[in-house]
Amino acid sequence: MIKVNDRDFEWEEGLTVEKLLEKKRYVFPKIIVKVNGELIKKEDWAKTIINDGDDVKAIHVFGGG
Amino acid sequence: MDIKTLRDAHKLLTEFKYELGTVERGYTNRTLYINISDNIIKSKPVTQLMKDKFIGGKGFGLWYLWNAVTPETKWNDPENEIVIAGGPICGITQYPGAGKSLVCTISPLTHIPIDSNVGGYFGPYLKFSGWDALEIQGKAEKDVIIYIDGNKGIVTIEEAPLEAIDGHVISEELTEMYADSEEDKKNISVISAGTASDYANIGILNFSFYDLRRQVARLKQAGRGGIGRVFRDKKIKAIVIKFKGTKGNLNNPANQSLINKAGIKLHKQIHDLDDVQCRMRKIGTANIIEIMDEYDLLPVHNYQYGSHPDTHKIESNVFIEKYITQNMPDGCWYGCSLSCAKAADNFELKTGPYKGHKVTIDGPEYENAAGLGANCGIFDPEIILEANFYCDTYGVDTISFGTICAFVMECYERGIINKEITGGLELNFGNGFAQLELLHQMSRGEGFGYLVGLGVRRLKEIFVRDYGADPNFLNDIGMEQKGLEVSEYLPKESLAQQGGYGLTNKGPQHDEAWLIFMDMVNNQIPTFEDKAEALHYFPMFRTWFGLMGLCKLPWNDTTPANNAETDEPAKIPEHVQNYVDLFNGITGMNIDKHELIRQSERVYNFQRVFNIRMGKGLRKHDAMPYRSMGPVTVEEYESRQERYDKQLRELVGYDPEGKTTEEKIKVMRTYREDQYEKLTDAVYKRRGWTPNGVPTIEHLKEIGMDLPEVIEVVKPHLQQEACC
Numbered sequence: 001m002i003k004v005n006d007r008d009f010e011w012e013e014g015l016t017v018e019k020l021l022e023k024k025r026y027v028f029p030k031i032i033v034k035v036n037g038e039l040i041k042k043e044d045w046a047k048t049i050i051n052d053g054d055d056v057k058a059i060h061v062f063g064g065g
Numbered sequence: 066m067d068i069k070t071l072r073d074a075h076k077l078l079t080e081f082k083y084e085l086g087t088v089e090r091g092y093t094n095r096t097l098y099i100n101i102s103d104n105i106i107k108s109k110p111v112t113q114l115m116k117d118k119f120i121g122g123k124g125f126g127l128w129y130l131w132n133a134v135t136p137e138t139k140w141n142d143p144e145n146e147i148v149i150a151g152g153p154i155c156g157i158t159q160y161p162g163a164g165k166s167l168v169c170t171i172s173p174l175t176h177i178p179i180d181s182n183v184g185g186y187f188g189p190y191l192k193f194s195g196w197d198a199l200e201i202q203g204k205a206e207k208d209v210i211i212y213i214d215g216n217k218g219i220v221t222i223e224e225a226p227l228e229a230i231d232g233h234v235i236s237e238e239l240t241e242m243y244a245d246s247e248e249d250k251k252n253i254s255v256i257s258a259g260t261a262s263d264y265a266n267i268g269i270l271n272f273s274f275y276d277l278r279r280q281v282a283r284l285k286q287a288g289r290g291g292i293g294r295v296f297r298d299k300k301i302k303a304i305v306i307k308f309k310g311t312k313g314n315l316n317n318p319a320n321q322s323l324i325n326k327a328g329i330k331l332h333k334q335i336h337d338l339d340d341v342q343c344r345m346r347k348i349g350t351a352n353i354i355e356i357m358d359e360y361d362l363l364p365v366h367n368y369q370y371g372s373h374p375d376t377h378k379i380e381s382n383v384f385i386e387k388y389i390t391q392n393m394p395d396g397c398w399y400g401c402s403l404s405c406a407k408a409a410d411n412f413e414l415k416t417g418p419y420k421g422h423k424v425t426i427d428g429p430e431y432e433n434a435a436g437l438g439a440n441c442g443i444f445d446p447e448i449i450l451e452a453n454f455y456c457d458t459y460g461v462d463t464i465s466f467g468t469i470c471a472f473v474m475e476c477y478e479r480g481i482i483n484k485e486i487t488g489g490l491e492l493n494f495g496n497g498f499a500q501l502e503l504l505h506q507m508s509r510g511e512g513f514g515y516l517v518g519l520g521v522r523r524l525k526e527i528f529v530r531d532y533g534a535d536p537n538f539l540n541d542i543g544m545e546q547k548g549l550e551v552s553e554y555l556p557k558e559s560l561a562q563q564g565g566y567g568l569t570n571k572g573p574q575h576d577e578a579w580l581i582f583m584d585m586v587n588n589q590i591p592t593f594e595d596k597a598e599a600l601h602y603f604p605m606f607r608t609w610f611g612l613m614g615l616c617k618l619p620w621n622d623t624t625p626a627n628n629a630e631t632d633e634p635a636k637i638p639e640h641v642q643n644y645v646d647l648f649n650g651i652t653g654m655n656i657d658k659h660e661l662i663r664q665s666e667r668v669y670n671f672q673r674v675f676n677i678r679m680g681k682g683l684r685k686h687d688a689m690p691y692r693s694m695g696p697v698t699v700e701e702y703e704s705r706q707e708r709y710d711k712q713l714r715e716l717v718g719y720d721p722e723g724k725t726t727e728e729k730i731k732v733m734r735t736y737r738e739d740q741y742e743k744l745t746d747a748v749y750k751r752r753g754w755t756p757n758g759v760p761t762i763e764h765l766k767e768i769g770m771d772l773p774e775v776i777e778v779v780k781p782h783l784q785q786e787a788c789c
Contacts, residue, residue: 005588027359028582030342032629039629059587061634063603063621064554064579 003055011052017045021058032059066227068242076224078209081106083218086195091153091316091651092116096125097196097220099211101299102143102203106220111197118770122152123180123611124668125198126169127675130178131774133202136678140173140291141298143204149191149256150198153651155614156189157400158313159328160647161335162616164189164398166272172290172571173266174465174520175548177676179290179571182611184397184406185272185283186254189614190215190308193315205300212243215308225302231508232259232271233424233458236282239305240275249309250275255282256304258293259460264510265518267465267550268293271457274397279390279410281425284457285397289574290549291520293460311399319653327643327650332402335623339403343622348381348389349405350431350618355380357435361705362555362581364440366494367471368544368692369701371555375444379434383446388412403619409450416501417455418508428453428463435553436467441474442494452501459508464574465520468550470500472521472543473513481534487513521545541691547572547681556693558708559585560737561596564744567689568600570672570682576617577604583635597747606636608665613648620644667770670753670760674770677759678778684758687745695737699726702733709733757786 002011004024017033017040033040034057040048050056086093094111111125119128126148133146148169157163166188172179191199194215201211210225229235236255244250255273262268270293271284287293318324339345344352354376357363361371377383385391388409397406409426429437429449437452438444456463476482477492484491488506490499490513506514516524521543528534544551549572556562562585565578580599583589590596610617625639632638641658649655656664676682696702702709703726710721713729717736721729749756753764759782765771 005586006591007588025359026586028356030624032634057587059589059634060582061621061624061628061637062579062582063635064575064581 002050002053005057011050015050017048017050017056020050020056021045024058026058026060028060028062030061032061033057034059068238071225071227071238072242074225074227075210078222078224079104079106081220083108083195083220085215085218087317088192088315089317090319090653092121093192093195093197095196096129096198096200097213098200098202099220099222100203101201101205101209101211101222101301104222106222109200118667118772119671120152120612120664120668121197122150122155122614123167123169125150126167126180127178127668127672129198129200130169130171131675133200134171136680138171140171140176140295144202145171145295147201147292147295147299148198149187151188151192151614152612153316153614154647156192156316157318157324157647157651158311158398159324159400160643161328161331161396161401161403161619162398163400163614165610165614165616166191166287167611167614168270168287168292170290170292170295171679172292172548173294174291174522175572175681177547177571177679177681178672179292179549180611181287181289181292182576182616183270183272183287184274184285184616186274186398187256187272187306189311189398190254190306193308193311194306199304201299201301203299208300208302210239210302211304213304213306215306216310228302230258230260230263230302231458232257232284232460233282235303236271236273236284239303240273240282243305243307247280251277252307252309252311254306257302257460258296259458260508261504261518262293262297262460264515265461265507266291266294266520266523267462267469267518268295268297268460269462270296271460278393279408279425283397283406283408283425284427285406286457286462288462288464290571291462297460313400316651318651320650323646323650327646328400331619331623331640331643334625335402338626339623342624344381345403345405345618345622347391348385349395349407351384351407351429351434352381353431354434357431357554358439360586361558363435364471364553364555366442367440367475367542368551368555369475369698370704371557373439373442373444376439378444379438379446379449384409384429388446388450401616401619403623405618405622412450412454414451414454415447416451416498417505419458424454426450426454427457430463432553433463433467436464437470437500440467440471440553441500443497443500444495445497448497448501452497452504455501455504455508459504461504461507461518464552465550466504466517467553468544469517469521469524470503473517473524475542476528476534481528481539482532486532520548521550522548541697544690544692545573546689547686549573551693554579554581556581557695560740560744561590561599563689563694563741564596564600564748566693567687567741568745568748569604570669570676573689577607589635593743593747596744597751600748601751602636602662605662605665605669606641608669609644609661612664612668615644663768666768670765670768670770671775673754673758673760674775674778677782682758683782684745684749684756687758689741691734691738694741695733696730699730702726702730755783755786757782759783759786
């Protein structure tokens with residue numbers, strides 16, 4: 001189990017930031033991702049592995065119309 | 066009809082000549098008052114109190130309106146005013162989004178002040194013509210045009226019997242009439258309404274700017290709250306302004322380099338990042354249609370659901386690839402590189418009085434596609450564009466119309482109304498041609514379309530009174546509050562956004578606060594206190610745009626590359642500093658980001674007290690329809706049963722196993738309504754208001770909005786609350 005935005009989410013082997021965002025259907029283009037407090041740049045999402053127990057923040061920077 | 070014939074029919078009622086004056090540090094220091102009952106035109110000084118307490122823009126508008134009306138004034142009384150004002154930053158060309166006008170009046174929908182933020186060239190031209198605001202009072206006997214020549218220093222009121230009323234026609238006619246040449250057309254801006262504004266409480270104002278490349282007068286809308294209805298009730302056909310000589314330094318700022326520096330940085334950021342961020346330059350606000358669908362936030366079938374399998378038919382790329390002309394400099398004021406004022410050119414209309422005409426359609430904005438489209442179950446981009454066009458030219462608010470149309474469609478599908486009542490229109494979800502027919506009827510003041518133009522609140526009364534509808538059910542599903550229709554986001558799963566809609570001054574319009582992602586997705590504001598802080602900061606921050614003559618979009622529809630590394634990414638700290646620099650650069654003052662919020666707080670609280678003065682503005686007026694908070698019907702609950710059952714277990718401590726859907730809806734409702742009440746308590750406390758929503762005298766003193774007339778309004782309410 002991992003935390004995504006302080007909510008429980010099922011972890012799986014080989015989970016990357018990119019896969020996690022796909023699973024969550026987080027399609028908004030301006031998302032800030034931090035894993036255990038460390039900022040993960042967009043170009044690194046595909047290769048950044050998320051481990052069981054990690055704390056992930058996927059912050060959408062969107063303030064509406 | 067040729068322009069000469071139109072012009073020859075004008076009858077001059079009065080003429081006013083004035084010294085041109087100058088703009089100093091963002092202000093002309095005077096405003097233009099026009100009374101069209103008595104044909105009086107005069108100049109009024111801008112007082113230091115106005116600048117200190119109300120800053121400009123909607124602050125000036127609300128102050129003038131307060132002084133013009135009494136608690137008994139109705140929207141169609143002659144003393145009601147329409148006030149149009151930019152603000153000290155309005156008219157600069159170095160920073161995107163700096164050409165906005167703010168329009169205030171007593172609304173025919175809400176019977177309290179409404180304010181609406183609109184682009185087009187009028188606001189800057191008004192200032193460059195020598196005026197910080199335009200105040201219009203009275204009612205003309207016959208249709209009139211007000212003309213301001215900002216180079217010659219002349220204002221006239223003229224009877225104008227022959228011009229069209231529909232926005233796209235009269236804007237072209239008057240641009241042609243008052244321009245000396247094709248090149249000169251860019252120096253004209255026209256304010257108009259449309260034929261439906263003669264009858265519909267959801268009337269808008271169209272503000273034009275001439276697009277030299279397209280050779281067409283483009284229209285931007287002051288859309289919310291029925292200002293167009295007031296305009297036409299006053300028998301104003303149009304207000305025309307002409308100003309030649311726009312350049313970047315006309316505000317005579319105290320420190321031009323501060324402004325330039327902020328502008329250059331933002332232009333570069335938009336250039337480098339917009340294509341991978343919001344694509345505002347390609348499609349404008351419509352970039353979020355499919356995103357809202359993915360997050361279950363797109364209103365579908367009168368806000369019952371948040372997504373639909375057919376949304377792909379109206380996703381942003383459909384409009385980009387098939388309809389919206391690309392690579393055009395679509396700013397609604399000079400220097401706006403965000404360029405979001407998109408347009409579909411050569412669109413051939415299929416219905417109505419302009420059937421067969423090839424027109425330029427301003428849009429679609431996200432709200433148009435969501436309201437006219439998904440919320441009504443319509444997933445045909447051409448119907449959406451055509452409805453968008455007719456709303457604009459007839460002078461109809463696309464948001465209110467979309468929400469009303471969705472409401473009557475649900476009533477039709479549930480058998481609350483039928484074909485006999487609708488005059489034969491089959492108002493099922495998805496019937497786009499029926500939607501268009503409602504608009505055409507509205508423009509003629511006829512049939513069921515006329516009733517639709519009165520708004521959801523009036524329709525609820527009519528359906529209960531005349532057709533025996535259940536008032537409780539209609540109050541649950543009729544998405545209006547304070548009389549204004551809810552804009553096009555589904556707030557059911559975000560308590561903070563329920564407050565973002567409900568705990569507002571003018572009604573449920575998202576320009577005060579849009580907190581859905583911060584709350585529902587990011588989970589950044591989990592406690593009531595967190596939500597209350599957000600419902601303090603963001604409405605105050607956004608109010609500031611309306612004091613300045615600024616657009617909200619360059620604040621957070623583009624973000625700096627390093628925004629993620631800042632302490633508070635949601636606030637876009639670099640852009641907040643830009644705004645501080647713009648204000649200081651223009652005025653020579655030395656505010657910081659805290660004083661920026663304080664400036665808004667004064668006006669925000671003044672508007673709250675204004676509402677109270679008009680007999681509203683209390684806690685009971687901030688209640689929301691339950692459709693905005695949770696599932697009203699069995700279908701809604703069962704469509705998201707897994708989510709709701711989980712919430713009952715985890716949040717409410719209620720085991721849904723073996724319970725009927727009706728039982729579960731009831732428990733869920735009790736919980737969610739209680740949450741909204743607790744949120745209201747927390748927000749009022751944070752804003753310095755009593756539990757009944759009245760600003761306390763201590764708070765008004767602290768923020769510097771303790772004018773005697775303001776205290777006089779709140780005092781009896783505070784005494785009553787203290788004693789009972």
